[in-house]
Amino acid sequence: MLQTFATLPFSNPDGGVWKQGWDITYSPSRWTTDRPLKVFVIPHSHNDPGWIKTFDRYFQDQTRHILDNMVQKLEQHSKMTFIYAEMSFFSTWWSQQNDATKEKVKRFLNEGRLELPTAGWVMTDEANSHYSAMLDQLIEGNNWLFENVGVRPDSAWSIDPFGQSSTMAYLLKKTGFKNMLIQRVHYTIKKYLAEKSNLEFMWRQNWDLSGKTDMFCHMMPFYSYDVPHTCGPDPKICCQYDFKRLPGGKIACPWRIAPVPITDGNVAQKAETLLDQYRKKASLYKSDVVLIPLGDDFRYDKPDEWDNQYNNYQKLFDYMNAKSDWHVEAKFGTLRDYFEALANREKVKRGERPDNYPILGGDFFTYADRDDHYWSGYFTSRPFYKRMDRIVEAHLRAAEIAYSLARIADTKKSIFDSDKNMAEMLTFSRRSLALFQHHDAITGTEKDFVVVDYAMKLLKSLENTKKIIQKSTEYLMSDGNDVFTLDETRQSQDSIPEKQIIKLSSANERYVVFYNSLASNRSVIVSIWVNSPYAIVKNEFGQIIQSQCNPVWTNNEQYSTDQFKLLFVVTVGGLGMVRYSIEKAGRGENQLHSLAKIYFHSSGNNYQKIFDYQSDRSDVTLENREISIKISRNTGTLQEIKNKLDDITSQVKVEFIYYGTRGTKEKSGAYLFLPDGLAKQLSSPSVFVRSTKGPLSSEVNSFMKNVEHKIRVENAGDMKNLGVEIENIVDIRSEQNYELGMRIVTDIQNEDNEYFTDLNGFQMQKRRYFSKIPLQGNFYPMATMAYMEDKNKRFTVLTGQSLGCASLHTGWLEIMQDRRMKQDDNRGLGQGVLDNKRTPHRFRFLLEKRISSGTNAQSTGFASLTASKLSDDLIHSIFVLPAKSSINSPQIKHFVTTLNQPLNCELHAVNLRSDLKNRNNYALILHRTAPNCGFKSRGLFCTPGGGKINLGKLFSASYHLSEVKTTSLNLLWDDKPIEFNKLPVEIAPMELEVFKLTFSS
């Protein structure tokens, strides 16, 4: 795709009735008796699980009627078909149906007149969503469907997500899907592919050299999935074939020619006109089988609409099909019917590549639907919830794993069978997070009150998953009940969490358990809030370890005198739990405890007595054994990173910038980014800069207009020492039509302004700045990572939340932080984005030296091993479980190891998911990364071992594994059991694999 971008002019000439295309001509002799034009008209209804209305409101007002009507009308009209995708709604509806209705639905599915394509919980966003959440929502939807209705989908339908990711193609392929359909792709790309009849192709992963990931993909050619843009190139004509718009109805045709009912008198002319559109559309494709979607958002909610579409179309079909010299066979069909007919015509099996069909790699970002209207605003809209999404995701994953580990260990079946509540909490959390992957949820493109509705569910999920983690840890680590309390709480869905203060005493030790949800060993600096500046921290062996006390600031210059941050290094095994103890100490009593020192670099003073402080008007250096960084005392921002181990230094200047909104009629909104020109530097008249230094962690805090910026260097003793921690708390509530970004200016000489951003945290995609594309079109989603490199070094930015990013200049990287838009951008939302919150963002910078020359020629790139491990660490923080003050040491074990040996470096445990219906079954989902070997890995706590895993020896002796099967990503297509005890299994680079594990009790 990148090469295509490089060659296209992006000139947007007027194509006539098909504005973004050309005047299509064809020869009627193309179709013959032997090779007639096959037309499949596919009635569909696109139901957003939340957008202008909440999920519940939509269900009550529209969706349930749509599905009720579906049952009645498919019964009534024997040739009618229907496709419907979103299982979140469908499952709600299903639960309210009687057995007779359920049987009817099953019959329609059997007859092939009803299809439930993709059948994800939602139609997932493909820009901001993480692959694990995209997969979770697919598992949730597909498993619900199989358990309740007994079908497994194999055609995918993604008509509304705002740009399409190759990660989705991969997930579908590995799930067992045979074909997919996509719609929202840049109009220039559509035209380019249409000109060569290449709108159908095998979508291949960039990293795949064998073709095993090839997924048959159909791209829709025109502007929209509504009826005016699906029958052919001329919307004015197609609109006349949308019989919901018959005169007297609620909606009309904007082209001002209304549809009329098809009668014996007009059918000849009407059929001929429609066939002309079908033929024109068909000439953009190779097979002479043409797919005509017939639907729109929330369509078919009234019985009349079903009858009008059915009766009028059936008349047209009957007429067309009877005209033998027209060589056409038109009928209602499903997506599967279409792909089946295409495969038959091309003499291949469905999903296989016909001879002359192209192979395509890459993704379809950034989407533009018309002119310079690039949909890059939504990469950043409502960033508070994009951050919350990742936090809930990390909690859900950790809860799934802890719950599974405890449930397997609970061989007496005491706790985890009786506690139905936990399974319900888990299901609720799975479904809430799945719901939020919807393309109007995580995208930030919904009404204010709909955001709140999602967020309440996310908050509840956060509470649920915390409880599950507590209960599971309690089972594994103690004999007690009600052992733990919360480490932090949120006042409301839109507040930043508040830490719980642990009250220390010198008489009793307080216990804190740490749970590592990653399958590799880790050393992490934790920060526990306590009520004493002096403390003694002991590890699981009772040894006193080094600790540091930092102040809790109440304003720029003052700190609390009864709350303190206690920092120490926790070392914990993969999927393990460990207990540390803390007690109060007297001043100077503990030689291994230090109080941080405070420096004021601009103004500032302090008269409190606890921490030493001084004024320091020079620039700041923070360092550990591995790196040293320079920070300007004037701006409080990073200037330079030195990687001491690699002996390289790079300029890394951080600036904050902002964009306004252009003055024309069409302006930026929730979807669109339409800036008023280049970014302007954010200037703060005076920046307050302060640093806090200690042996374990040192940081600089600066307070600018709209941003609190924090830079931290840690001394945990592992690879984390290489990362520079960045935290921004952004608050732009006082601005209007304003977009704030963090720009990083480095001296990296990235050739051709090439850089890499990730797709859904799954893979890296090469990007290049193009001056022929407007600035806003040069922004891409950054779900977890971006990097740029030259011959000598690579600079990687890791992110803890999905945001938009761009490299607009050699050596630059710009990451948007928040956006506040006064107005709607005419894509149906009907409002601006003004519900901004105080939003915390987390990033990590990494500078690495290239030790072997890499080639830039490939369109794919790979994160270094250190970067990928740092990213996992950033997303999956250690879980902190403080024990209640009444709990004493015999009640909690020192540590728990659940793994016999940690996973090797290249493997990531995506999940260990309990089958809630079957007590002994678990799905272990693994991802093998493919790290770029051009960089030295340092401080890793794992050992390289490729993709090999010995499942028979993975879990500790108390877990009795009795059977292992490989299965599809949606857990529904099992293979035969494998001999897991004999040989290790090997996962190929970049692949996701699922193992169904059965444990004997």
Ligand SMILES: [Zn+2]
């Ligand atoms: Zn939608």
